[in-house]
Amino acid sequence: MSAETPEEVAQRGIQAVSNILGLPISTVFFEQEGTLEPVESSETANELFDEISTLKPGESAAWQAYKSGQPMRVADITQLETIQNPQTPITAEMIIPLSEYGVLIIGDTEGGEFDDEDYTLAQILGDNISTSLERVDREQRLRAREQELSEQNDRLEMFTSVVSHDLRNPLSVAEGYTELAQQEAGELKALEKVEQALKRMDSLIDELLTLAQQGESIDEKEPISVERVAAEAWETAETKQATLNITEDGRFGGDRNRIQQLLENLFRNAVEHGGESVTVTVGAIDGNGFYVEDDGSGIPEDKRDDIFEHGYTTSEDGTGFGLTIVDKIAEAHNGTISVLEGRNGGARFEIRELDTVV
Template sequence: MADSVRVLYVDDDPAFADRVSAALRQEDDRITVESATSARAGLERLDGEIDCIVSAYALPESDGIEFLDAVRKSDPDLPFVLFTDAGDETVASEAIAAGATDYLPKEGGDGLSALADRVVDAVESYRTDRRRYERELEEQQIKIRALHTVAARINTADSSDTVYEAVVEAAEAILDFDITIADAAVEDVLVPRAVSTELSTDEYFEETPIGAEDNLGAEAYRTGESSVIDDLRELDVVPADSEFRSVLTVPIGDYGVLQAADHNPGTFDEGDLELAELLVAHARARLSQLEARQELQQRTEELQRKNERLDEFTRFVSHDLRNPLNVAQGRLELAAEDCDSEHLNEVAAAHERMANLIEDLLTLARAEKPPTEYEWVALAELLDRCWRTVDTKHASLDVDIDRGVTLLADHDRLRQLLENLLRNSVQHGGDAVTITVGELDDGFYLADDGEGIPESERDSVFESGYTTARNGTGFGLSIVKKITEAHGWDIDVTESSEGGARFEITGVDVTR
């Protein structure tokens, strides 16, 4: 050891302190000694440059053990040699238990000469440990940086199998794991998706039931907890290979499990576990993205198929139903010129109802399509326009909404929704019904003072064909429901404060 050694000697006997200082310098010229006469003074001298503390046991207002405890709170590893009185083995034992590096009687034996050797040995050991720790820390940081580089590849993987393969390759190349297996959770079993070059899938379980009680991978997947096992032979588990002794296991969230194994006991430590969990975190994030992308693709394809069916239905209603109805209406007009019969009026009324049904069917089909053009719509202004287009009879409208309130919606569909709700209240609430539209935190409500909707029927009013009006088609509120769902909103029907019906639309983006 070529470096100098700074020693702090703590003792309330100045004369003996001088002897210690002189003896240490004489034994080893690399040693320099600083003195303190109490534990408090000794703590104040600790500046990060002291290499070793030598302390007497008997100190003013304290003792060497208490001083040691105080030192260990600030520096758990700094070499500390307790200079005990001769024959006091109990104190020496307590010192070692409290974390002292070494102890030595003040008198007897080699005395101060031996103290120099103990100090040098303690400092040398403390410095091969610190350097080893720094070296291990540097290696750990290198691996962490390399794992973040691998994350770039993982984040561009276009399939889950590619993710599992990248994880195993990184475990081999960066973490130095010789035997690594990545299992994917498929229904109720774990299935190997990638294995290290040291193995083939034939050497590993084809699949493992997730409910298996004697399998570390299955247990980790169920509990979501990682583990490091030093020796499998001490556990009641069934390894994939009977020669495996140590195993590291990390669950990949809901997607699977990563395991590393070795034929030697005690191969993996907490540092390995930390790095493996970092690697798995990148894999878990990408698998989640791939899952979300797949779900989005499936929803998109399903929506596309649904829209195609709706378009086909719309064409059918628009042409195949309207054309025969137009022919029938034309023939009815000709028949009315040839004869005068009360039956013709009933036929005309039936034709009108069929035309209304066709129009509502078309509106209902269009309402199921998700909006594509959103804009901020002034709710109060739109209500004014809707009220002018509805046959309001003697009804009245009270708009209790600030003119600055806007909703993010498809303008035309929101207008259809409001018109249908207004028309529903007029048709069912009576000619002189009063309708109130007001604000909610995340939407609005429309209420009236009519007869209301019985509680037993409130779940049915949005069903296609449901109506209590003599001339109703039963599609008005069903269209309202479809428009709210297409926007991602919610609608609920309750009783108003006047005993009528109250419709609440919530989940709306609102600005005020």
């Protein structure tokens, strides 16, 4: 009951089969993506088999026991209708379901059926393993929720910090120049400064509200075309005289609106740092991602780890949140983002490990 991971539970369960029940051949299988995968075996089982195979649906009695939730005791496995390995040295088996998590298989090479005491004790042990796996699963989900809440608190603290400090600067500028305009009637240049400061405040507020949402997990995903979402993002982003070049279409699963926000921010970043006539290239990567590349001045290698930090910018007009939003959207999709040098010397952003679309 003190085990902290499913693998540790399986390991201690196998030890109990050997040390307490006195049965040397056993393996715990966990259900993973529609198959039963071996996760822990006894020393004797590892010596007996060069490799313990994955158990596939319909190809073994273990699947029947796992799906039905009913333990099985087999005196002669050659008499089974489904046997995955006809050449196995195992002659008798006990198959103990471990709730929805998998099965415990205990084998024997000597022939003859396991007795009632072995069968009863194996089922009791299986119940204990199942209970421990349920506890570990619950604790892991609780830790994941605590981590999510911690990240939400971090974003809230970031939001509060920026609102209380960064927004005060342009507000002070606006107030000061407004007062100057009032004192010197007809001084329109002062009012232009007010307009610039207020626009910056508006940008900061918009991006902060967006950023506050981007770390949230994605519940529903849909098939997304790289070509289509890039074209839509290009229409909504301020791209000025820049040129978009889409080299290869691809598909992946994700939240369309948030992927479009990600692309809009990358496009604006390219124009902001590469100039109004920059060329931006978008294409698919390996069937589970895409890249955005420009032919601008690029990003120095020693700065590439800093650009996703909130507030980091090299532009006087930048808010420093655009690439932070990009990073948070990729993270919410369980994807990875990396920054490389482009083929023409600019910056290349690669977003990988997104959900594939069959």
